[in-house]
Amino acid sequence: MFIRNAWYVAAWADELDERPLGRTILGEPVVLFRDANGQPAALQDFCKHRGAPLSAGRVTGAGLECGYHGLVYAGDGRCVRIPGQTHIPERAGTRSYPLVEKDACLWIWMGDAAAADPAEILDFPYHSDRKWPHKHTMYPVAGNATLLIDNLMDLTHLGYVHATTIGGNPSAHVDAKTDVKTTEHGVKFTRWLLDIPAAPTIRKAVPELGETIDRWQEFEFIAPACIVQWSGSVDANTGAYDKGKRDGGFQARLFHAITPETEASCHYFWSGANGYRIDDPQATEDLFSELCRAFDQDMAMIAAQQQRIATFGEDGLVNIVADASRVHMRRVLERMAAAERTPPREAATV
Numbered sequence: 001m002f003i004r005n006a007w008y009v010a011a012w013a014d015e016l017d018e019r020p021l022g023r024t025i026l027g028e029p030v031v032l033f034r035d036a037n038g039q040p041a042a043l044q045d046f047c048k049h050r051g052a053p054l055s056a057g058r059v060t061g062a063g064l065e066c067g068y069h070g071l072v073y074a075g076d077g078r079c080v081r082i083p084g085q086t087h088i089p090e091r092a093g094t095r096s097y098p099l100v101e102k103d104a105c106l107w108i109w110m111g112d113a114a115a116a117d118p119a120e121i122l123d124f125p126y127h128s129d130r131k132w133p134h135k136h137t138m139y140p141v142a143g144n145a146t147l148l149i150d151n152l153m154d155l156t157h158l159g160y161v162h163a164t165t166i167g168g169n170p171s172a173h174v175d176a177k178t179d180v181k182t183t184e185h186g187v188k189f190t191r192w193l194l195d196i197p198a199a200p201t202i203r204k205a206v207p208e209l210g211e212t213i214d215r216w217q218e219f220e221f222i223a224p225a226c227i228v229q230w231s232g233s234v235d236a237n238t239g240a241y242d243k244g245k246r247d248g249g250f251q252a253r254l255f256h257a258i259t260p261e262t263e264a265s266c267h268y269f270w271s272g273a274n275g276y277r278i279d280d281p282q283a284t285e286d287l288f289s290e291l292c293r294a295f296d297q298d299m300a301m302i303a304a305q306q307q308r309i310a311t312f313g314e315d316g317l318v319n320i321v322a323d324a325s326r327v328h329m330r331r332v333l334e335r336m337a338a339a340e341r342t343p344p345r346e347a348a349t350v
C-alpha cells in the first residue's frame with residue numbers, strides 16, 4: 001500500500017524532451033510531457049477512447065496526441081480534439097495529476113489533488129548552485145522503495161557493501177558517534193567517524209588529505225520519499241568535530257528521492273554535488289562515477305533482499321542497535337499510512 005498524499009519525484013526535469021515519457025508511479029501508469037509552452041504535465045497514461053497508452057503518442061501544438069486514433073489531450077487532462085467530430089464529450093478527458101517543476105525535478109502528487117500544496121515540496125537549492133556543481137541520474141530498482149530508504153538510513157552497511165568505494169573499515173562505521181533526532185517531517189542523523197583512514201573514494205577525490213581524517217555524514221529523511229545528505233572529510237583532529245571547523249577537505253551533497261513504481265520496484269533519483277574542486281568538471285564526473293559504482297553495489301543487494309523477502313516475508317526480521325534511524329523512519333511512514341486510512345471526520349476527533 002502506498003502513501004498517496006505526498007509529493008514524489010516523477011522525473012528529472014531534463015528527462016522530458018519533445019517526446020512523452022511513460023512511467024509507472026505508485027502502481028499507476030502516468031505519462032509526462034511538456035506542452036507547446038514548455039509547461040510540464042502529468043496525465044493518466046490511458047486514452048479514454050479505446051484505452052491506448054498515451055505515452056505511445058506524440059506531442060503536438062494542441063497537446064498530447066494518442067497514437068491510435070488521434071484524440072488530443074491538454075495538460076489539464078481535457079480532451080481538446082477528436083478527429084472527425086466537433087462535439088467533445090467531457091467524459092473523453094483523462095485524469096491529470098498536480099505536477100511542479102522545482103530544483104531540477106518534476107514533483108507529482110498522486111493523491112487527493114485538493115490537498116496538494118506546492119509549498120510543501122522540499123527545498124534543494126544545490127541543484128542550481130554554482131558552488132555545488134552536480135550530476136544526476138535515475139536508477140530503476142528491483143526492490144520495494146522502503147528497502148532502499150532502509151539502506152540509506154543504516155550506514156553500517158558501508159564497511160561491508162562498499163569496502164572498495166565509499167566505505168572503508170567496517171568497525172569505523174559500526175563505532176561511529178551517531179546522533180539521531182526526530183524532525184517535523186521525518187528523522188535526521190549525524191555520524192562522526194574520527195581519526196580514521198580515508199575511504200578509497202575520498203582519497204581519490206582529495207589526495208592531499210592527511211593520513212587519517214575526521215569524517216561526517218548528515219542525513220535527513222523527509223517523509224515519505226526523500227533524503228538529503230551532506231558528507232565531508234577533513235584532516236583528523238583539526239576541530240571539525242568539537243569546534244565546528246568543517247571547511248576544506250572533501251565535501252559532497254547528495255539528493256536521494258525514492259519513488260515507488262510497484263510494491264516490488266522503485267525509481268531512484270539521485271544526484272551528487274562536488275563541493276571540493278568546484279571549478280573542475282572532471283572532479284564532478286569522477287565523484288558521479290564513484291557514486292555509481294557504490295550505488296550499483298546497493299542495487300544488487302536490494303534486488304537480492306527483495307527476492308528473499310518475497311519468499312520469507314519481513315515479519316521475523318530482527319532490529320539491531322544500528323537500526324535506530326531506520327526504525328524512526330519506518331514509524332513515520334506507518335503514521336502517514338495510518339492517517340490516510342483514517343476518514344477525515346474521525347481524524348478530526350482524535
Ligand code: FES
Pocket residue numbers: 047048049050051052066067068069070071
Ligand atoms: S485509443 Fe486513443 S484515440 Fe483511440
Ligand SMILES: [Fe+2]
Pocket residue numbers: 151157158161162294295298
Ligand atoms: Fe550504500
